[in-house]
Amino acid sequence: MLSNSNLEASYNLRKDKVQKAIRDVYTKIGTSIDIGELAFVTELNVVMNLLWGGTIDGDDKQDKIGAEFRKVASKFVDLMGKPNISDFFSNSCQETFRLHPRPPLLVPRISSQSCMLGGYTIPKGSRVFLNTWSVYMDPLVWENPSNFNPERFLNIDNDKLWDYLGNSFEYLPFGSGRRKCPGLHLAEKMVMYVLASLLHSFDRKLPEGENVDLSETFGIVIRKTKPLIAIPSPRLSSLSMYE
Known part of the structure; x- marks a missing residue:
């Protein structure tokens, strides 16, 4: 998929999968068809054939695997577009x-x-x-x-x-x-x-009468002289988000 010459060499394979999609649609004239699903499964068949030499031919398998794969792919794309809070x-x-x-x-x-x-x-x-x-x-x-x-x-x-x-x-x-x-x-x-x-998940406050002490103890590694103690409280809007 990353080489133009290889893509050109796979022209007949791609053409066959598109022609098969046309034939499948023709057999369903007069019925409702999910165009997005059809296009996705066609592309999936092409990619699977390029990678492993196999497809998900067959209506039952095609509908089941194609739908599941598309759901996963859609979720993956959504996650890719969301910021990582650690960034x-x-x-x-x-x-x-x-x-x-x-x-x-x-x-x-x-x-x-x-x-x-x-x-x-x-x-x-x-x-x-x-x-x-x-x-x-x-x-x-x-x-x-x-x-x-x-x-x-x-x-x-x-x-x-x-x-x-x-x-x-x-x-x-x-x-x-x-x-x-x-x-x-x-x-x-x-x-x-x-x-x-x-x-992101919690608000926090210091125990009564405590202050943040940033003093350090020198050694092979530097450590805080006194540990940081804080009292957390929920910050997210729903308790289900902590499960």
């Missing part, structure tokens, strides 16, 4: 990873050869720690680095790749190269999805 939180996550990096020091590397870095000699065999926290707090790299500002990732030079893949040394939330976090892609999807789903 809107990509930037309340990029800034969080910058301001509160989980690994303040990336996994140590052993230098394979001696080199000069920033005027210092790094001997071969040295254990090297990359302090990403200091990079994220550097005012020469980030404007007002101690401020939480998600919009900064919307207004960044186009020549920089601000993603999670470690393509820019100013932003390495999951590391870079062969030592980057193996769970990067899963984390990228799940962190935003879980956060967006919780924010």
Whole structure:
């Protein structure tokens, strides 16, 4: 289906399926026909024949499988057109990873050869720690680095790749190269999805007399000194949406 030459080569197959559709309609003269269903099943037969060499010929099978497949396809198209709520939180996550990096020091590397870095000699065999926290707090790299500002990732030079893949040394939330976090892609999807789903589904408030404490405890990973405790309340209009 992605090759013009292959499509041209399948001309006779496509012509046969259209002619069959014409014959089927002719046998139903005077009866009601779902034109959309007819066109969909014809196209489905063509695609199935191209992929697997088979079709759903036969009135009973054609009506049943074609209708079910069309229902699934229609639902799929509807879902494709709907926004994913996690898409809107990509930037309340990029800034969080910058301001509160989980690994303040990336996994140590052993230098394979001696080199000069920033005027210092790094001997071969040295254990090297990359302090990403200091990079994220550097005012020469980030404007007002101690401020939480998600919009900064919307207004960044186009020549920089601000993603999670470690393509820019100013932003390495999951590391870079062969030592980057193996769970990067899963984390990228799940962190935003879980956060967006919780924010969409619930309102929340702090327990009586409590304040949000953003203080952190330094270690191999940075953790909140005090856990975030919140009291949720339903936000969606119908309780059935929580089932």
